[in-house]
Amino acid sequence: MKVEQISIFIENKSGRLAEVSGVLGDAGVNIRALSLADTSDFGILRLIVNDTDLAFKVLREQNFTVSKTEVIGVEVPDSPGGLSSLLQTLDKNNINVEYMYAFVERSGDNAVIIFRFDDVDAAIEVLKNNNIKIIEGKKLTSI
């Protein structure tokens, strides 16, 4: 159900994002989805990649501060109101979203949204009970 995401600490200075993608590219790691949360001083770059362990290893070797987090990929109908109804369902069930971002690729006719919940297991339970499709980690990284 869950998928591993890599987070990287990045100082807010020019060229750092290019360095991260460079390190990953050289190691043959493919980035499937990404989001960047930033402040004026620093940012947190979050990535879903095709080989999490390899990405983690090469980034660490290059002295980046890295961590792994479990997130969930959810299919959302690619039509107006699709995301809204999903978020309402979560809200009704008291599931708190820490952050979310859209996946680059689509899964069939549907869009894919990556979610970070404060209580992952409770979130999975709610999504299942409401027949919302969660994408398997393996499938997600190979879309």
Added chain:
Amino acid sequence: MDPQTAIWNAAAECMPREQLLQLQLQRLQQTLQRVAENVSCYQGKFKETGFQPGDLKELPDLASLPFTTKEDLRLNYPYGMFAVPMRDVVRIHSSSGTTGKPTVVGYTKQDLTNWTELVARFMTAAGVTNEDIVHIAFGYGLFTGAFGLHYGSEAIGASVIPISGGNTDKQLMIMQDYRSSALVCTPSYALTIADRFEKQGIDPESLALRVGLFGAEPWSEQMRTEIEKRLGLIATDNYGLSEIMGPGVAGECLCKSGMHLAEDHFIAEIIDPDSCEVLPQGSVGELVLTSLTKQAFPMIRYRTRDITRLHYETCDCGRTFARMEKTRGRSDDMLIIKGVNVFPTQIEEVLFQIEGCEPHYQLVVERENNQDKLEVLVEVNEKIFFDEMKQQRAFVVNAEKKLQSALGLSAKVKLVEPSSITRHEGKACRVFDNRKN
């Protein structure tokens, strides 16, 4: 000898204080006589104040003599402060001299013998014996650190590995393969070594490291605890400066209750750095040192700029010399921000109280619209990196709050990437005061 209780020279180090004061007076009178005869800088200073060496009858009379400052040494660059002809000088060292010309110091054969003796004393006090393999990771060169510890170790009969500074991976390999048992370096480099061992997944328990003798920069008690925990050794502090001799001026015993200052070779005073008045015993202030046995480079009332305090009660180990607290910083490192006195070590202490935080930090002071601004750069590591922005922000806010309450001054905390804070020959550059420019 039991490393716990060994004393290198008990006759000197445990001398009754009355006898010590007598010895100091006698040696001080000889030193004053020598500098008055041989050093033009002191001839000038004495003439200005109408002082003659014979005028000094008691130790407290020393307080009436002028100070010697770094500026005096600069004006007399390179050899003007030497009290012996060059044919009697057998070694030359020099301070790092980050601003302007470096300071040049010289040693006669007897000076080197005394220096070696004083280093052997504090190394013995720190638990080093002839069984130890001493790993010296100070840079060999003009800097006094490496050579001082080197000859002291050899005098004790320990095996010296003169690896010098830098190339951390090689240091690690040698430490593992040669079974280094005593580590000599700066405290910040000790943490770099610990980081590297951790990264390589090497358990410090698998090493032979037993004791660590760290010096050449101020460090806090919390940093000691951290180094001891992460390298699995007993860490002691030692103190010295090239202008006075180099390492060996003072060093901790295993009681860790202050560094025993070699009072048979130096007289220590504590002064108020602003008024220059000698402060009563037990006060915190700037350390002023007078050499009593130095032949080549005698110093009268040298202003060290180091802020500390001296304790005079006999130590549990039996040594009677004054015990010097860890230096709290330098009077010229002391920042006055919005009128508040701030030492880098205070900030280090606050950072240590924060779970997972490492002491890799730098202070940047700016003046914007006539307002002082303090920014504390802290290197991020995996223990203080959070995937969620809200937690990451909370970490920063918490650190800022702690600094505010410890310093009485608001500071902005800025997280930076690992290893982005400049390190200079193992010494971290802690302070950037951009207000002067």
